[in-house]
Amino acid sequence: MSTFPTHRPRRLRQSPAMRRLVAEHTLSASALILPVFVTERAEPQPIATMPGVRQETLDTLPAVVDAAADAGIGGIMLFGVPLTRDATGSGATEPDGILNRAIRVAARASAGRLTVQADLCLDEFTDHGHCGVLDAHGGVDNDATLARYADMALAQAEAGAEILGLSGMMDGQVAAVRAALDAAGRDDVVLLAYSAKYASAFYGPFRDAVESTLVGDRKTYQLDPANAREGVLEATIDIQEGADIVMVKPAGPYLDVLSEVAARSSVPVWAYQVSGEYAMIELAAAAGAIDRDRAIMESVLGIRRAGADAILTYWALEIAARLRSAHPTAPEAHA
Structure with a gap:
């Protein structure tokens, strides 16, 4: 008597149409966010460690916004690259600072077609490259930094940012920024907390992209890669403090953390596919x-x-185009 398999899962894999029918997860262009670097220089600048990515200018930014809106992605996340920096990152709060100018340009170009998001952190603006102001001993002063973040939030909201990406990993940053915005009558502004942001080697190309001046590391405020529960704790605290969305960063090396945060979170959970993840695939493919x-x-x-409701990725436009090409009449498509 012949013995046959009692279960045949392959039946559900036998054609592209069948695989699409039973796919457990899909990708949607509307759940993609494009990170965009904006420089004060007159011409766009290529980023050597991120093939295909460049620093945009205030003049080229509207075309990027148009392309993103036409692609149907959910938003752009803006990062400023100033030419001058100082100890307190004063350019972050100046109305004519590069990031605040970029927010205004993007908001005009967007005209509500996608969300304009802004990185709320001091590392691009400080001459020492840390995400906050320093104390007398050279360490990052958590509470003094919160005051700078509050001012930065007000400046970005005034410029037209709809979502503020709190990426500095200071204790109490969500509560401080929420309080400042509420006091100013800006309770409409969405707070995206980079809750589980790890002290990762995968940020290397990003630091080239923003021309970071950092010497040393950020291990006293970003999370230890060995810790998963700590990432869940940080997300829980940020939700309690008023975060509208929480983030895990990087994405690929921390899918376990992402999954656990998604399982416990009462708010949307995003993930950032960071520069090193992008560069590894591009360079390996090349x-x-x-x-x-x-x-x-x-x-x-x-x-x-793993549980991300939306994803920041440098391939956002390419992926959106590929999804549309695969299924031109459908809002979602399978990878």
Whole structure:
């Protein structure tokens, strides 16, 4: 008597149409956010460690916003790259600082077609490269930094940012910023807390992108890569303090943390596929080691599968175009 398999899961994999029908997760262009760097220089600047990504200018930014809106993605996250910096990051709160100017340009170009988001952190603006102001001993002064974040939030809200990305990892940053905005009558502004932001080696190309002046590391305020429960704790605290959205960063190396935060969170959970994740795939593909297109889609779908409601990725426009090409009449498509 022949013995046959009692279960045949392969039946549900036998054609592209069948696989689409039973897919557990999908990607949507509206759940993608494009990080955009904006420089004060007159011309766009290529970023050597991030092939295909460049620093935009105030003149080229509207075209990027138009492309993003046309692609149907959910938003852009703006980062400023100033030419001058100081100890307190004063350019972050000046109305004519590069980031606040970029917010105004993007808000005009967007005209409500996508969300304009802004990085709320001092590292791009300080001459020492840390995410906060320093104390007399050279350490980051948590509470003095909160006052700077509050001022920065008001400046970004005034410029037209709809979502503020609190990425500095200071204790109490969500509560401080929420209080400042509420006191100013800006309770409409959404707070995205970079809650589980790890002290990661995968940020290397990003520091090239913003021309970071950092010497040393950020291990006293960003999370230890060995810790998962701590990431969940940080997200829980941020939700209690009034965060509208919480974030895990980086994404790929921390899918376990992302999954646990998503399982426990009462608010949307996002993830940031960071510069090092982008560069690894681009450089490996250029060397012929992997299939670039498949690796991009697989990496982003893995982040989605782990629980991300939305994803910041430098491939946002490319992925959106690919989804539309695969299913031109559908709002969502499978990777």
